[in-house]
Amino acid sequence: MAGKRFELEQVLVYRQEMEKLRKQEFAAARRTLDHANQELQREEQLVELLTQEFQRCQSDVGCVDDLRMYSNFFARKREEIKQQKEQIDYLEITVSEKRTDLTEASKEKKVLESLKEKKAHEYKQEIAIKERNFLDEISIQKKVKPA
Helix, strand or coil, rough: CCCCCCHHHHHHHHHEEEEEEHHCCCCHHHHHHHHHHHHHHHHHHHHHHHHHHHHHHHCCCCCHHEEHHHHHHHHHHHHHHHHHHHHHHHHHHHHHHHHHHHHHHHHHHHHHHHHHHHHHHHHHHHHHHHHHHHHHEEEEEEHHCCC
């Protein structure tokens, strides 16, 4: 399509940039979600280890204040884990929205790319028809001219 420029080229470039931006946003949201999941796993493992340690040392704990301190600590950790799970739920929704945005941006770009390809194909056909007509005209003129 060297002779004719695609009329919607600027729109296509814009859509390509939007798709690129949406990919970056999706990747960032995905990384944030993965990090939050890893943090939750670490917290749950820590609580599990501390629970096992508490069970082993339970007989050594002599006063009620120590038991209350352990109880408060575990309650706080359960609340932190609950908040982390809520944060993960929110991040999963965000990732889903970003995935939808990315899909939509990709579709919009593909529509314009297919339109560009269609226009290029039509232009090539048009040029081929003009060339054929020109060659036909030349051959007709050669036959018509008396020698």
